[in-house]
Amino acid sequence: xxxxxxxxxxxxxxxxxxxxxxxxxxxxxxxxxxxxxxxxxxxxxxxxxxxxxxxxxxxxxxxxxxxxxxxxxxxxxxxxxxxxxxxxxxxxxxxxxxxxxxxxxxxxxxxxxxxxxxxxxxxxxxxxxxxxxxxxxxxxxxxxxxxxxxxxxxxxxxxxxxxxxxxxxxxxxxxxxxxxxxxxxxxxxxxxxxxxxxxxxxxxxxxxxxxx
Amino acid sequence: xxxxxxxxxxxxxxxxxxxxxxxxxxxxxxxxxxxxxxxxxxxxxxxxxxxxxxxxxxxxxxxxxxxxxxxxxxxxxxxxxxxxxxxxxxxxxxxxxxxxxxxxxxxxxxxxxxxxxxxxxxxxxxxxxxxxxxxxxxxxxxxxxxxxxxxxxxxxxxxxxxxxxxxxxxxxxxxxxxxxxxxxxxxxxxxxxxxxxxxxxxxxxxxxxxxx
DNA sequence: GTGCGATGTATCGGTCCGATACATCGTGGT
DNA sequence: ACCACGATGTATCGGACCGATACATCGCAC
Numbered sequence: 001x002x003x004x005x006x007x008x009x010x011x012x013x014x015x016x017x018x019x020x021x022x023x024x025x026x027x028x029x030x031x032x033x034x035x036x037x038x039x040x041x042x043x044x045x046x047x048x049x050x051x052x053x054x055x056x057x058x059x060x061x062x063x064x065x066x067x068x069x070x071x072x073x074x075x076x077x078x079x080x081x082x083x084x085x086x087x088x089x090x091x092x093x094x095x096x097x098x099x100x101x102x103x104x105x106x107x108x109x110x111x112x113x114x115x116x117x118x119x120x121x122x123x124x125x126x127x128x129x130x131x132x133x134x135x136x137x138x139x140x141x142x143x144x145x146x147x148x149x150x151x152x153x154x155x156x157x158x159x160x161x162x163x164x165x166x167x168x169x170x171x172x173x174x175x176x177x178x179x180x181x182x183x184x185x186x187x188x189x190x191x192x193x194x195x196x197x198x199x200x201x202x203x204x205x206x207x208x209x210x211x212x
Numbered sequence: 213x214x215x216x217x218x219x220x221x222x223x224x225x226x227x228x229x230x231x232x233x234x235x236x237x238x239x240x241x242x243x244x245x246x247x248x249x250x251x252x253x254x255x256x257x258x259x260x261x262x263x264x265x266x267x268x269x270x271x272x273x274x275x276x277x278x279x280x281x282x283x284x285x286x287x288x289x290x291x292x293x294x295x296x297x298x299x300x301x302x303x304x305x306x307x308x309x310x311x312x313x314x315x316x317x318x319x320x321x322x323x324x325x326x327x328x329x330x331x332x333x334x335x336x337x338x339x340x341x342x343x344x345x346x347x348x349x350x351x352x353x354x355x356x357x358x359x360x361x362x363x364x365x366x367x368x369x370x371x372x373x374x375x376x377x378x379x380x381x382x383x384x385x386x387x388x389x390x391x392x393x394x395x396x397x398x399x400x401x402x403x404x405x406x407x408x409x410x411x412x413x414x415x416x417x418x419x420x421x422x423x424x
Numbered sequence: 425g426t427g428c429g430a431t432g433t434a435t436c437g438g439t440c441c442g443a444t445a446c447a448t449c450g451t452g453g454t
Numbered sequence: 455a456c457c458a459c460g461a462t463g464t465a466t467c468g469g470a471c472c473g474a475t476a477c478a479t480c481g482c483a484c
Contacts, residue, residue: 001470001471002470002471016432016433017432017433017434018431018432018433019431019432026353026357026361027361027365029346029349029350029353029369029372030350030368030369030371030372030373031368031372033313033346035471035472036471036472036473037433037434037435037472038434038435038436038437038471038472038473038474039470039471039472040471041433041434041435042434042435042470042471043470043471075431075432075433076432076433098442101245106368109364109368110364110365110368111364112362112364113362113363113364113365134241134245137241138241138242141238141241145238149238149239150324150325151325152321152322152323152324152325153239153322153325155386156242156243156318156321156322157241157242159242159382160241160242160243161242163375163378166375166378170371174367213439213440214439214440228463228464229463229464229465230461230462230463230464231462231463247440247441248440248441248442249441249464249465249466250440250441250442250443250465250466250467250468251439251440251441252440253464253465253466254439254440254465254466255439255440287462287463287464288463288464309473310473
């Protein structure tokens with residue numbers, strides 16, 4: 001999951017570790033607390049070894065800014081490679097059980113702007129299926145096995161059930177939205193500052209549909 | 213977390229691994245999918261080594277029920293020890309940052325029937341604090357940094373924000389309920405003799421509302 | 425002038441998951 | 455009569471991720 005997220009973020013701009021973590025936290029803040037350096041750095045190492053990204057010590061900068069006495073050491077900047085972009089496209093397109101779990105779904109969803117519509121629909125429907133099953137499990141529990149559990153556990157289940165119902169409704173809405181063609185999609189590639197023109201994979205058109 | 217959950221469940225009755233997993237899944241179904249054997253068995257081994265539980269191969273059963281031709285092999289039954297109960301009491305009473313995270317809070321909450329009211333309140337308030345902070349982070353993101361994120365990511369944040377708001381409301385309700393006094397606590401130590409009797413702890417949610 | 429929080433890189437031990445292997449039992453289909 | 459299949463049951467292995475920790479620099483407020 002981290003691999004996917006890192007590759008996705010580095011496609012917008014090269015970054016160093018600290019920055020990456022902040023962006024990661026911003027983008028995934030709704031689904032997980034904060035990425036630990038204990039996972040981030042080893043993963044970066046792994047990605048570098050696999051050739052998906054390259055790391056370069058940030059130093060020169062034409063040497064005219066700072067007299068190099070207080071040279072910024074450290075500050076390793078990671079850049080995605082062409083193979084890395086391929087890898088990302090492959091990861092983002094493939095769906096499976098782990099795509100429908102809480103974390104997996106969240107990460108995939110966060111990169112929906114870089115996902116083609118067919119895949120988006122597959123993921124949304126798979127997630128809905130998963131949540132519906134969880135919901136049924138909780139309903140059964142609250143129905144049949146209620147007397148075996150104490151009041152607090154029941155309250156927890158009830159709250160969980162409600163969350164499932166809400167999420168299913170949310171997903172229905174998103175699915176309907178996708179099908180109807182007007183998806184909330186701002187293609188948004190890394191060109192914000194007017195540099196690094198790169199073809200965002202298949203950003204399904206119909207851009208610019210602001211939500212109320 | 214698993215340690216706490218296992219100790220808590222074994223306090224209700226001795227069980228073997230498979231059964232334990234099922235009960236665990238039932239009790240924690242609202243917060244996590246299913247406990248993997250890859251965590252369960254090593255944890256049981258660890259608990260046994262620490263002396264919190266004892267394991268015994270289930271076999272004899274007075275030999276009058278089944279002719280022993282189809283002897284059930286395997287079937288290791290785990291029983292909590294006195295030290296294990298102490299350990300559980302210690303774990304359930306101590307609060308900290310990890311108690312307020314999604315999983316930690318869920319597990320603690322699931323055993324609120326075995327937790328004293330002061331601790332329950334501390335946990336509920338700590339959790340509320342944590343969620344409020346997450347909520348504020350999401351609000352800031354949706355306010356200030358909105359233009360930096362694509363529509364899908366924003367939608368994810370919005371959904372997460374809503375979930376936070378709902379949970380805070382839920383927690384407020386639970387806290388008010390705890391404070392209002394009707395919470396017998398039920399220390400509930402030995403469970404000598406009969407299982408199956410339901411010394412029902414406090415009722416957290418009273419009259420539930422029907423949905424509009 | 426100094427303490428302190430943000431920035432920054434990095435490792436280590438430990439928890440937990442997913443895949444896998446293997447064995448038994450009862451049930452129902454062919 | 456046979457056997458396929460799902461539930462029951464125990465167990466291990468590699469890998470992903472976290473939490474704590476260590477260390478160094480920078481700018482700023484007191």
